[in-house]
Amino acid sequence: MEIIIFDTQKELDAYAADLFINTVKQKPNAVLGLATGSTPVGIYDKIVETTIQNKISFSEVTTFNLDEYVGLKPENEQSYAYYMNEHLFSHIDIPSEQTHLPNGMAEDIEAECTRYETMLGDQPVDIQLLGLGHNGHIGFNEPDENLSGGTHAVKLKEETMKANARFFASMEEVPQYAITMGVGSILKAKTIVLVVRGADKAEIVKEALTGPITTNVPASLLQTHAHVIVLLDREAGRMLS
Ligand code: GLP
Numbered sequence: 001m002e003i004i005i006f007d008t009q010k011e012l013d014a015y016a017a018d019l020f021i022n023t024v025k026q027k028p029n030a031v032l033g034l035a036t037g038s039t040p041v042g043i044y045d046k047i048v049e050t051t052i053q054n055k056i057s058f059s060e061v062t063t064f065n066l067d068e069y070v071g072l073k074p075e076n077e078q079s080y081a082y083y084m085n086e087h088l089f090s091h092i093d094i095p096s097e098q099t100h101l102p103n104g105m106a107e108d109i110e111a112e113c114t115r116y117e118t119m120l121g122d123q124p125v126d127i128q129l130l131g132l133g134h135n136g137h138i139g140f141n142e143p144d145e146n147l148s149g150g151t152h153a154v155k156l157k158e159e160t161m162k163a164n165a166r167f168f169a170s171m172e173e174v175p176q177y178a179i180t181m182g183v184g185s186i187l188k189a190k191t192i193v194l195v196v197r198g199a200d201k202a203e204i205v206k207e208a209l210t211g212p213i214t215t216n217v218p219a220s221l222l223q224t225h226a227h228v229i230v231l232l233d234r235e236a237g238r239m240l241s
Contacts, residue, residue: 002229017050068178134159
């Protein structure tokens with residue numbers, strides 16, 4: 001596991017953006033695994049900026065997002081589909097049919113999970129972007145005694161709903177369920193880039209990266225992967241020696 005700590009947000013964003021841009025430059029038909037949340041916003045801004053400046057084409061790229069809320073339409077501003085269009089897809093030349101998110105509006109959620117996992121099996125992710133939840137979740141894989149390997153539906157923990165409530169008008173509007181790639185699906189990516197910012201995540205960063213590998217801290221399973229790059233700001237990395 002390679003851990004890099006940055007002094008400024010700008011440097012972290014530029015470094016992370018370059019990892020993705022370079023992947024596309026080397027492999028124009030790369031498969032990118034993407035994440036949402038507040039952490040990647042600056043990274044997407046930088047990817048867009050560099051893509052426009054250097055006229056990089058994403059026309060052959062395919063993307064898979066980690067997760068989506070159940071019950072939110074893509075037009076809903078809080079859906080991850082909306083977020084991705086807003087922050088990335090609408091600014092680059094990627095055809096929309098090559099951008100994939102789990103369909104949280106599917107009538108048969110289980111069938112949707114199977115469909116998504118099959119697509120991931122057919123097009124393995126070259127580089128996966130990941131954020132980290134305060135309880136150690138990745139995607140929406142919440143701490144538990146057991147974890148599902150593949151794409152599955154989850155009931156969100158109270159603490160995750162509270163953490164995400166800041167994006168909604170009220171707590172009642174926060175969806176209780178989501179579809180997420182499983183930890184097994186995530187670990188199949190050739191390279192994983194975990195990005196974490198902020199003092200409030202310093203403890204969980206230490207636990208996930210240096211503590212025991214346990215399903216109670218889903219991110220700790222990243223320790224079993226051969227090629228993980230961890231990008232931290234000073235605050236998030238302050239408990240690492
Ligand atoms: C959400 C997402 C995760 C994300 C996490 C942290 O629950 N499903 O993919 O990593 O929140 O979000 P933030 O970056 O806003 O702290």
